[in-house]
Amino acid sequence: MADYAKIKQELDGIAVEDNPALVRQKSRDFYWYSPILKAELDNVTADLVVSPKSEEEVIRTLKVAFAHGVPVTPRGAGTGNYGQAMPLSGGIVLNLINMNKVKEIHPGRVICEPGIIIAELDKQTKAHSGQELRFHPSTAQTATIGGFIAGGSGGVGSIHWGGLRDLGNILRLRVVTMEAEPRVLELTAWDLQKVSHAYGTNGIITEVEMPLAPAYDWVDVLVGYDDFMDAVRFSDVLAHKNGLLLKEIAPIAAPIPYDYFPRHKPFIRHRGQSIVVVMVAPHSIDAFTALTERMKGEILYRSDKVESMKGIPHAYELAWNHTTLRALKVDPTFTYLQVQYPSPDHVAKVGKMVEIFGDEVPGHLEFIKFDGNMQCAGLPLVRYTTKERLEEIIKIHEDHGCPIFNPHRYTLEEGGMKQTDEVQLAFKKETDPQGLLNPGKMIAWENPSFDFKAGKNYLFPGLQAFA
Ligand code: FAD
Known part of the structure; x- marks a missing residue:
């Protein structure tokens, strides 16, 4: 058992919550949509909730967690449906909701922190220059942009633009690694696809750059x-x-x-x-x-x-x-x-x-x-x-030729949306060598003999072809 009193001390100056009822509340998402996940995950809870306000506080938290061998599960607003944000091995829930600033708005793109609520982001880009995100989940009023990128797939606007899986629908991600000395990576194009819909298993997104479209009074x-x-x-x-x-x-x-x-x-x-x-x-x-x-x-x-x-x-x-x-x-x-x-x-x-x-x-x-x-x-x-x-x-x-992306599974692979392959696994080894980020969500990591190719049709295909 980790020494949480010491961890709290070392995180001095960063918002930390250890009240069990509040920690439990922040250890849930909308997993209960599935009677199967409900039965499997009902008892899951973290030990601490840490709510950083800046990338620097994220880095400090990951450094302390790494030193203590404590798992870290990122969380936006907890509206995911497959237990993505639920800390299966306890440890720290890294609550990113306070990292909510819009940094820059340009013609066709916005740069912001991951914890901003999507509707608020749209409100600011619309007021600034009549622009909005190309598409958003129907949870725009409650979900964060970081959580959407790490746990979602598409939504309102996908009729025109496709989904998060499509090259160009995310422009850039800034990601902090889970190492003794966390590094900050800037990822674009194919590289950022390692992190999109990866449930936060290979880095914490601290900044996103998203493309914008003209906003209308729909x-x-x-x-x-x-x-x-x-x-x-x-x-x-x-x-x-x-x-x-x-x-x-x-x-x-x-x-x-x-x-x-x-x-x-x-x-x-x-x-x-x-x-x-x-x-x-x-x-x-x-x-x-x-x-x-x-x-x-x-x-x-x-x-x-x-x-x-x-x-x-x-x-x-x-x-x-x-x-x-x-x-x-x-x-x-x-x-x-x-x-x-x-x-x-x-x-x-x-x-x-x-x-x-x-x-x-x-x-x-x-x-x-x-x-x-x-x-x-x-x-x-x-x-x-x-x-x-x-x-x-x-x-x-x-x-009958109608593939299912199974919403009654909490692992990336069984959910069927994200194909993990050698490239994805190598990236995880590089960014999270101790396997402390959202443990239990990536079968390829837990079981090295897992056959990635046995899978079927994936929404976010493997990255090997692009390596
Ligand atoms: P969370 O649930 O908090 O997190 C999602 C995943 O991302 C988790 O694995 C978490 O660990 C990880 N994560 C969060 N923040 C970070 C970060 N900064 N860095 C790294 N990893 C991170 N989804 C869709 O795609 N389209 C829809 O239209 C849609 N409609 C929905 C409607 C309802 C009523 C509900 C309950 C869910 C719906 N969802 C939909 C699922 C979900 O709401 C969205 O995917 C949403 O964008 C998730 O955002 P969140 O902030 O709640 O993320």
Whole structure:
């Protein structure tokens, strides 16, 4: 057992919390979305929470932790869904929320600290020069930019820009290593991809440089269809209209909208109505409306037409993993999956899954640009019964050519998004030789005979090809 009294002393001047209830609170994320992770991780807690205010304080903390052989698990706002920010081996939770300054804003890019809340970052770049992040998670109001880069994948805006996996969607990361004398690395291009979606297993991000896009007063629209597949076909046509500027297209199957979106329920005509959540640039709204009419969609709601938006959340807070959250709030037996429906026959694949599972797996899709093509990812809800049935549902998807990024696993590899390979492993050896950063999250590190190549389709592919 480490000598935490001594560690606290050595961290004098840096904010440290050791109250067990508060430490436990900061040792959680949204792992409970998964009944499987809930059972596995419920007892996880750290020993200390350290909240640095500067890169210098991060370096001091890592130096002390390294000297004592204490694990360090970074944390942004703890909104990750797979236990990413949960300290499996105890030790220190490094809470980065106080490193929240915007340092520079330029045409097309912003430089900031990792702990800034994404919506606040957008607010500042918009006020400065009418710019905003290219895309953000639906948790923009609560999540940090550092946590998004280290634990997220894509979100609102991915319809246009793709995801964090795509070269150019992160410009530069400044990262502190976990060594006796921590070093500061400046990473760009392929190199920074070692750190993106790596759950903080190979360095602490202390500064980020992100590309920006022009900001618009996006109009939230809900379009209704009585048949979910009509909503999907409309979404696909819409997604392929190159001239329309959109930030979000998410078809969501009945009865989810009526049953679980209370603030929007007054706009939804009946329980059998599926919806498409869309965000449209103001100058595209006329063309969008014309297309919707032609495709027999019913415009149920427009944020620029309601008398008051008081109490009505942003439409993107109905989409991405907010769909799941809203259902879970009402019915805790729900869980979800993350599915890829590869193009070009993504619509047919969705149709097949709807036909097989019906209301056991109510549909929810996100249209995104993937390697230059339009396709859809799914975050369908699952009416959970048993672990075995969940595994069966996963297998049926995969057997039909719909890969699953399993949100019921806390390791990088089993989650299926990040492929660890020799390059990733060599970087970890260099930046964290004692394996003290977020231990337990990277199988390739824990098990040197792990076969990286046995894996399947990964969202963030291995880096070997680029070494
Ligand atoms: P945390 O959960 O605190 O951390 C995430 C990971 O990053 C952890 O492994 C942590 O150790 C590591 N980390 C944090 N900060 C640093 C740092 N400075 N240096 C190194 N490692 C670090 N995700 C999406 O991608 N898209 C979505 O649209 C989306 N929607 C969501 C909706 C809901 C309702 C919920 C609950 C989650 C959603 N998520 C989504 C997941 C999550 O909210 C986002 O990925 C979010 O950006 C994570 O940010 P955070 O600050 O909460 O990170």
